[in-house]
Amino acid sequence: MGIVLRQVSKVYKTGEVETSALKDIDLTIKEGEVLIVLGPSGSGKSTLLNVMSGLDTPSAGEMYYNDLAIHKLDQRGLTKFRRKYLGFIFQQYNLLQNLSVKENIEMGAALSDHPLSIDEVMDAVGLTDKAKKYPSQLSGGEQQRVAIARSVVKNPAVLFCDEPTGALDEKTACQVLELLEKMNDLYHTTIVIITHNPSIALMGDRVIKMNSGIIHTVYENVDKKRVGEIKWG
Numbered sequence: 001m002g003i004v005l006r007q008v009s010k011v012y013k014t015g016e017v018e019t020s021a022l023k024d025i026d027l028t029i030k031e032g033e034v035l036i037v038l039g040p041s042g043s044g045k046s047t048l049l050n051v052m053s054g055l056d057t058p059s060a061g062e063m064y065y066n067d068l069a070i071h072k073l074d075q076r077g078l079t080k081f082r083r084k085y086l087g088f089i090f091q092q093y094n095l096l097q098n099l100s101v102k103e104n105i106e107m108g109a110a111l112s113d114h115p116l117s118i119d120e121v122m123d124a125v126g127l128t129d130k131a132k133k134y135p136s137q138l139s140g141g142e143q144q145r146v147a148i149a150r151s152v153v154k155n156p157a158v159l160f161c162d163e164p165t166g167a168l169d170e171k172t173a174c175q176v177l178e179l180l181e182k183m184n185d186l187y188h189t190t191i192v193i194i195t196h197n198p199s200i201a202l203m204g205d206r207v208i209k210m211n212s213g214i215i216h217t218v219y220e221n222v223d224k225k226r227v228g229e230i231k232w233g
């Protein structure tokens with residue numbers, strides 16, 4: 001159970017040029033695990049995330065979420081799948097500018113039939129005193145935290161995070177990672193984190209390393225660390 005990829009490939013065609021961004025990927029993401037995806041720029045990390053979360057379609061291969069055959073879904077089916085089970089944390093925030101912080105987070109809660117408490121999540125990301133502000137009145141880091149709160153409050157089964165702390169200072173980045181850790185502890189949320197930062201890999205149950213569209217290394221993290229124990233350098 002979990003997410004299963006079998007022989008998944010993705011080829012981008014730009015005019016005459018073809019780029020093989022994923023080559024015959026076999027991967028199982030177990031329910032409730034924290035999986036870290038490392039790899040140099042252009043190695044296929046974002047493509048992997050987009051394809052396995054149904055934001056993009058594979059060129060070949062099969063993908064399953066528990067018993068659901070994701071590769072067989074049409075766009076409507078994919079949207080339903082994402083809405084029901086998934087949360088996303090990206091570097092760009094996509095906040096609704098004419099809604100307050102609290103209203104943006106409420107939008108996330110409204111997508112779920114088992115949301116978390118809006119007030120608790122706002123508190124966890126340190127936004128309680130900004131609840132009535134609008135995105136344009138916030139710093140970049142604060143906007144990122146609103147976007148994270150909006151994804152987390154939905155209480156999704158799987159949270160996909162693409163460089164979730166890339167634009168944040170160390171203290172805020174730690175708060176964000178601790179929130180992800182808490183989601184995993186409390187709700188058994190499956191968490192996939194794409195990162196360039198090898199220190200973040202220390203919080204993973206498993207780490208995969210990509211290069212040129214393939215997974216060249218997978219390892220279990222026998223010495224998994226709590227976020228609070230990680231030394232950032």
Ligand SMILES: Nc1ncnc2c1ncn2[C@@H]1O[C@H](COP(=O)(O)OP(=O)(O)OP(=O)(O)O)[C@@H](O)[C@H]1O
Nearest residue numbers: 012014019021039040041042043044045046047048
């Ligand atoms: N929409 C697209 N059209 C054409 N080629 C693309 C597209 N998106 C990605 N690629 C190519 O596919 C390959 C994998 O890109 P991808 O964005 O998945 O890498 P990445 O590991 O996430 O990189 P980064 O760490 O820089 O975000 C690269 O060669 C990239 O140029």
